[in-house]
Every structure is written in C-alpha cells, then in structure tokens.
Amino acid sequence: xxxxxxxxxxxxxxxxxxxxxxxxxxxxxxxxxxxxxxxxxxxxxxxxxxxxxxxxxxxxxxxxxxxxxxxxxxxxxxxxxxxxxxxxxxxxxxxxxxxxxxxxxxxxxxxxxxxxxxxxxxxxxxxxxxxxxxxxxxxxxxxxxxxxxxxxxxxxxxxxxxxxxxxxxxxxxxxxxxxxxxxxxxxxxxxxxxxxxxxxxxxxxxxxxxxxxxxxxxxxxxxxxxxxxxxxxxxxxxxxxxxxxxxxxxxxxxxxxxxxxxxxxxxxxxxxxxxxxxxxxxxxxxxxxxxxxxxxxxxxxxxxxxxxxxxxxxxxxxxxxxxxxxxxxxxxxxxxxxxxxxxxxxxxxxxxxxxxxxxxxxxxxxxxxxxxxxxxxxxxxxxxxxxxxxxxxxxxxxxxxxxxxxxxxxxxxxxxxxxxxxxxxxxxxxxxxxxxxxxxxxxxxxxxxxxxxxxxxxxxxxxxxxxxxxxxxxxxxxxxxxxxxxxxxxxxxxxxxxxxxxxxxxxxxxxxxxxxxxxxxxxxxxxxxxxxxxxxxxxxxxxxxxxxxxxxxxxxxxxxxxxxxxxxxxxxx
Numbered sequence: 129x130x131x132x133x134x135x136x137x138x139x140x141x142x143x144x145x146x147x148x149x150x151x152x153x154x155x156x157x158x159x160x161x162x163x164x165x166x167x168x169x170x171x172x173x174x175x176x177x178x179x180x181x182x183x184x185x186x187x188x189x190x191x192x193x194x195x196x197x198x199x200x201x202x203x204x205x206x207x208x209x210x211x212x213x214x215x216x217x218x219x220x221x222x223x224x225x226x227x228x229x230x231x232x233x234x235x236x237x238x239x240x241x242x243x244x245x246x247x248x249x250x251x252x253x254x255x256x257x258x259x260x261x262x263x264x265x266x267x268x269x270x271x272x273x274x275x276x277x278x279x280x281x282x283x284x285x286x287x288x289x290x291x292x293x294x295x296x297x298x299x300x301x302x303x304x305x306x307x308x309x310x311x312x313x314x315x316x317x318x319x320x321x322x323x324x325x326x327x328x329x330x331x332x333x334x335x336x337x338x339x340x341x342x343x344x345x346x347x348x349x350x351x352x353x354x355x356x357x358x359x360x361x362x363x364x365x366x367x368x369x370x371x372x373x374x375x376x377x378x379x380x381x382x383x384x385x386x387x388x389x390x391x392x393x394x395x396x397x398x399x400x401x402x403x404x405x406x407x408x409x410x411x412x413x414x415x416x417x418x419x420x421x422x423x424x425x426x427x428x429x430x431x432x433x434x435x436x437x438x439x440x441x442x443x444x445x446x447x448x449x450x451x452x453x454x455x456x457x458x459x460x461x462x463x464x465x466x467x468x469x470x471x472x473x474x475x476x477x478x479x480x481x482x483x484x485x486x487x488x489x490x491x492x493x494x495x496x497x498x499x500x501x502x503x504x505x506x507x508x509x510x511x512x513x514x515x516x517x518x519x520x521x522x523x524x525x526x527x528x529x530x531x532x533x534x535x536x537x538x539x540x541x542x543x544x545x546x547x548x549x550x551x552x553x554x555x556x557x558x559x560x561x562x563x564x565x566x567x568x569x570x571x572x573x574x575x576x577x578x579x580x581x582x583x584x585x586x587x588x589x590x591x592x593x594x595x596x597x598x599x600x601x602x603x604x605x606x607x608x609x610x611x612x613x614x615x616x617x618x619x620x621x622x623x624x625x626x627x628x629x630x631x632x633x634x635x636x637x638x639x640x641x642x643x644x645x646x647x648x649x650x651x652x653x654x655x656x657x658x659x660x661x662x663x664x665x666x667x668x669x670x671x672x673x674x675x676x677x678x679x680x681x682x683x684x685x686x687x688x689x690x691x692x693x694x695x696x697x698x699x700x701x
Contacts, residue, residue, distance in 0.1 A: 134321045135159045135188035136314070139195050139220060141244030145279045145310055146194075153311040153458070155318050159188055163195075190321050196220035215317070223313045224277050225305045226466075237272030239298070241289065243282035249292045260295055267296040274300040279307055308465055312458045319455065360384075360463040367421070367431065367456045368396055375445045376437035377416065383430045387676050388697065402432045415439040417446045419453050423461035431456075497523045548590040548674070548696050556584035556631075559594045560618055563602055574610060580618040585629045588695035593671045600664035601633040601689055609637025609686055627695035628677070632688065639683035648681055 136158055138146050143162035150158040191212045193199065199216040208214070217223060221230055221240050233240060245252075253263060274296075276289045286302065293300040368380050381402035382394045395402060405416060416434040420427055431453075436445060497520045504513050504520070560580060564571065571578065587594065598618075605616045614636065621630035640648060651666035668691075672679045677692035 133157050133159055133188050134190035134192065134317075135161055136317065137161045137163055137191060137193045139198070139244075140164055141242050142220065142223070144244065144281050145224070145242075145307060146314065148279075148281050149307040149310040150314050152307055153315055153318075154454075155314055157318065157321075158314065163193075190324065192317050192321075194220075194223065194317075196222075213320075221277060223310055224279065225303070225309050229303075233275050233303070237270075238275040238301075239267065239271040239273070241274060241276050241292075243276070243279060243285035243288070246276070246285055246288035246292060247282070249288065249295075253295070263295060264297040267298050271296075271298050274298050276300065276302045277305045278302050279305060279310070281307075304469075306465070308458070308462050312455075312462060315455055315458055319451075322451075360460060360467065363456075363459045363463045364394055364429070367459070368394065370452070370456075371431065371433060371449065372396065374448065375433060375441075377433040378435035379432075380434075381432040382421075383432075385427050385429050388427070389676050389694070391678075402434060414442055417442070417449065419446075419449045421453055421457045421460060423454075423457040426461070428457055428460045428464075494524060494528070548593060550590055551588055551696055552591070553586045554589050554591045554594055555586050556594060556598075556620070556629075557582065559591060560584060560598050560602075563595065563599045566599075567602070567606070570606070574614060576606070576610075577613070577615040578618070579615065581620045584618075584620045584631075585623070587629055587675075587693050588627070589675060589693065590696075593674070594693075596671055597668050597691075597693075598633070600668045604664055604689075605633065605635035605637070605687065609635030611637060621690070624692060625694075629693050630690065631693070632690045634684070634686055634688045636686040638686075640681060640687050645681060649679070 134157060136146055136150070138160065140162040143160060146158075147160045150160065189211060191209070192215055193212060194215045194217070196217050196219050198220075199214055218227075219230065219240075221242070224242070230240065253259075258266065274289065274293055276285060278285055282288075289300050289302070364382050364384070368382055371377070371380055379400055379402055380396045384391045384393070393402075405414075405418065415436050416432070419431045419433075421429040421431055431449070433445070433449070436442060501517065501520050504516055507513055557580070564578060564580075570576075602616060602618070606614070609616070616636075617632070617634040619632040619634075621632055624630050649665050649669040651663060668689075669679055672691050672693065675696055676694040679689060679691035682688050682690070
C-alpha cells in the first residue's frame with residue numbers, strides 16, 4: 129500500500145532549496161531527492177543531460193522530476209514509469225523567481241547563478257578546461273555581469289560568488305529571492321498530487337463526487353496566474369474571481385488585513401455590504417462562510433462568500449476554500465514581498481545617490497580645507513594667516529555638521545521600522561512642546577505663529593518615535609512654508625476605533641505641487657533646493673505605519689499632513 133507521500137526529484141544544485149522551501153510551506157508529504165548531470169549546465173552550448181540513475185523510494189506514489197532543458201529529451205521518452213511526472217521548465221531558475229525578473233536580467237546580459245552551482249564552480253572550470261585567461265575571454269565576450277539568485281540557504285554563497293567573479297573578471301550582483309516563490313511552485317505540485325488522488329477516489333465514489341472533481345480541475349487551472357502576479361490588488365481580484373467561478377455566490381467580500389487591522393475592503397458586486405453570517409438568509413439556512421487568508425502565522429485577509437448558488441454543497445465548498453486558502457495566502461504574501469523588494473530597491477538606489485551626491489560636497493570641502501590648512505601652517509604666522517585659519521575652521525565645522533546630520537537622518541530612517549521598545553503612555557502635547565522649544569529662537573526670529581490644541585491625547589508608544597513624527601513635520605512646514613506671516617497649525621482630531629488617534633499638521637505656505645504629491649514620502653525625494661536630505665517624510669511614514677496608521681498629504685490653504693496612530697499592541701502584553 130502506497131504511503132501518503134510523493135517525491136520531488138530536482139537537480140543537485142537546487143536540492144537544498146527545495147527541501148527548505150517544502151519545510152517552510154508545511155508540505156510534510158514531500159520527499160526530496162536529487163539527480164546529477166552527465167556534464168555541467170552552461171556555459172556549454174549543448175545543454176547538460178540529466179543522469180537519472182537514482183533509486184526512488186517505492187513508498188512514493190507520485191514522482192515529480194523538475195528541471196530545465198536538461199530534461200527535454202527525457203520528457204519526450206515513451207518508456208517512463210507510470211508514476212513519473214516530468215516538469216520541464218524553460219530554465220531551471222524559473223522555479224525560484226518570477227520569469228519576468230529573469231527576463232529583465234537576461235536582457236541586460238546577465239549570467240544567472242545559484243548557490244548550489246557556485247559550490248562547484250572550480251570543478252566546472254576544470255571540466256570545461258578553462259584556465260583563468262580562457263574563462264575571462266569566454267565570459268567577458270558574452271556576459272555583462274554575474275547575478276546570484278540568493279535563496280538564503282548557503283552562508284558561503286556570497287564568498288563563492290566573489291571568488292568566481294574575480295576568476296572570470298566579470299562584476300557581480302546579488303538578487304535576494306528567498307524561498308517564497310519556490311514554495312508557491314511546490315504548493316502547486318502538492319495541489320496537483322492531491323488533485324490526482326482526489327480524481328482517483330472520485331472514480332470510485334458516488335455520482336455527486338463528479339462535481340467535486342470538476343471543481344478541483346478548475347481550481348488548478350485558475351491558481352496558476354497567482355504565481356505570476358506581483359501586485360496585491362490584482363492577486364485579490366484573481367482570488368475573488370476564482371471563488372465566484374467555483375461556488376457562484378451572490379456576494380463576495382475580501383478584507384485586507386495588515387498588522388492585525390483591516391486596511392480596506394473589496395466586494396462583488398462593487399459597493400455592496402457583506403452581511404454577518406447569522407443574518408445571511410431569513411430562514412437561517414447556512415449558505416455562506418468566511419475564510420482566513422493567511423501565510424504562516426500572519427493573517428493577510430478574510431474572504432467572505434454569501435448566498436452560494438447550491439447551498440446543499442456548502443460543506444464541500446467551504447472545505448475546498450480552506451484548502452485553497454493556503455495557496456491564496458502564499459500569493460498575497462508573495463505580492464507583498466515583491467512590493468517590499470520594489471520599495472527596498474527604490475530606497476537602495478536613493479541611498480546610493482544621496483551618499484554619492486550629498487556627502488560628496490561636504491567631504492570634498494573638508495579635503496580642500498585640510499589641504500589649504502596644511503599650506504597655511506607651513507607659512508610664517510601673521511594676522512592674515514590666522515584669519516584664514518579661522519575661516520577654514522568654520523568651513524570644517526560646517527561640513528562636519530552637515531555630514532553628521534546626514535548620517536543621523538539615515539540612521540533615523542533605518543530605525544523607523546524597528547519594533548518599539550520602552551513603551552509608555554506618552555502625552556503628545558509634551559512631545560510637541562519639546563520640538564517647539566528646540567526651535568524657539570528660530571520661531572521668534574521669523575515671527576512664526578503656532579496654533580496648537582491644548583489636549584493632544586495620549587498614545588502608548590516609544591516617545592522617540594513620536595518625536596520623529598512631529599519634528600520632521602514641523603521642520604518641513606518651516607522649510608517649505610516660511611513667509612512674512614508664517615502660521616503652523618497642530619491639531620488633535622480625536623480618537624478613531626479602539627486605541628486610535630488622528631492628527632493634523634498644516635502650514636499656510638504655497639502647498640505641495642501636484643506633480644510631487646505622489647512622491648513626497650519616497651525616501652530621498654527632495655522638493656526644491658531647501659538643503660534637506662529627503663529622508664524626513666519617509667521616516668514619518670515608516671513610523672506611522674509601524675503604529676498601524678496611515679498618513680495622507682493634501683493642500684488646503686497650505687501643505688497639510690493628516691495621520692493616524694494606534695496604541696502599540698505590544699504595550700499591553
């Protein structure tokens with residue numbers, strides 16, 4: 129009797145990744161084995177041929193053999209065991225990362241590598257009879273850069289990449305791909321295996337089971353696109369579309385959950401209210417259900433179906449929905465991961481540009497000042513020399529201050545996403561007063577009028593985080609809204625939901641240009657030549673989101689920033 133297990137046979141370069149991803153996705157039924165190649169894969173022009181001389185455990189009722197073009201010949205063979213399934217990809221990398229990202233790298237002349245391949249790169253050079261000169265000639269003619277698809281399973285991957293890069297004389301990059309996409313691929317294999325088991329059982333069951341078989345076939349066809357979608361909103365649309373096709377409910381709702389709070393909701397038809405389960409039908413007949421969409425221990429959304437077309441199948445529909453929820457959760461988690469990676473790339477690019485541009489100025493000035501000081505110190509002391517040395521000292525002091533300020537801003541941005549510590553009930557008016565006191569001389573010099581509510585509420589938070597919010601917003605108002613009659617308004621708009629507080633900071637300046645409205649919270653984006661780093665508003669947004677809130681910018685007689693803060697959940701733990 130076959131056990132409840134199936135086998136995934138994969139190239140030796142990817143065996144560790146598959147094992148780790150299966151464990152992370154909770155796919156306990158997978159047994160992972162590897163196959164060798166008769167000759168290494170690229171750069172030889174003829175694809176390596178898999179040598180499948182492994183012995184697969186007889187207890188595995190299904191064997192999925194996964195690979196790239198090295199399996200092309202095997203896929204066409206007609207004498208394969210009945211339980212084998214060949215899953216030949218255009219490239220073996222396609223199981224690790226979205227093909228569109230691969231295509232982008234390949235179009236730039238990149239040579240893609242995995243941690244497993246890099247562990248044996250010296251052996252492969254010997255196999256191809258490449259010495260350093262031959263290898264450099266080969267790779268530099270056809271490759272613009274090496275790109276490591278870093279799955280995080282091999283701590284030596286970066287060192288191996290650096291060694292290989294130095295050997296072939298080609299620059300390298302590291303793309304952190306993780307194991308989520310591979311987990312989705314394995315989940316699809318898992319679903320395929322379970323679907324085949326279900327179909328086999330269905331042929332022996334009553335006639336009603338045939339409807340279930342058709343449902344699962346449709347599911348398998350429809351979940352495929354989830355792996356290719358990078359936007360969360362589009363993933364949710366596909367999830368709703370999937371359940372509409374499967375169970376034909378009159379109403380479907382989806383609530384997006386982030387950090388334990390509902391951010392927004394979708395419904396079909398648009399705008400309809402999804403009634404509670406207890407009130408779904410006048411007679412109380414069960415014809416709907418709610419399903420948690422989660423990944424790991426994180427709740428990502430709640431799917432609600434109401435008034436399904438065939439209530440007699442409601443138990444089957446709900447069971448199938450719970451089975452699919454894990455796949456849907458992985459799709460949503462993948463989309464959020466992709467969004468975070470995109471934002472990280474933007475921030476990384478901005479960081480590089482900021483360091484190279486904004487720090488270059490003060491550092492260059494420091495170098496020039498030091499060289500000038502060295503020349504002056506070599507001259508006889510005089511009143512003119514002393515005067516010049518004093519000016520150079522001022523230059524050094526100013527530029528060191530600018531550099532330190534830049535570094536402090538970068539550290540504040542990096543720390544804005546860290547879990548808060550030292551939590552306590554913080555009176556917000558106390559924080560605002562501290563910010564205003566620091567700027568008291570400037571406010572008096574420019575006759576700035578401050579309108580601030582006496583009662584600003586109390587938020588359970590880290591006091592430094594609240595300080596970061598208000599010092600950046602008030603400082604932003606002073607930089608961009610300064611005029612002959614500058615007025616800054618700081619208001620407490622009251623409580624929202626349990627533990628939530630709304631605030632408004634407004635100036636009476638020229639406001640935010642429409643073309644900049646969508647970009648002001650992007651790290652390192654700068655409006656005008658105010659001398660700021662472009663980090664302040666990005667830091668504010670990160671802190672607000674850390675406390676489960678949102679911030680919006682708009683113009684209403686000046687630049688306005690309205691935001692919500694929630695008492696940090698860990699405060700009551």
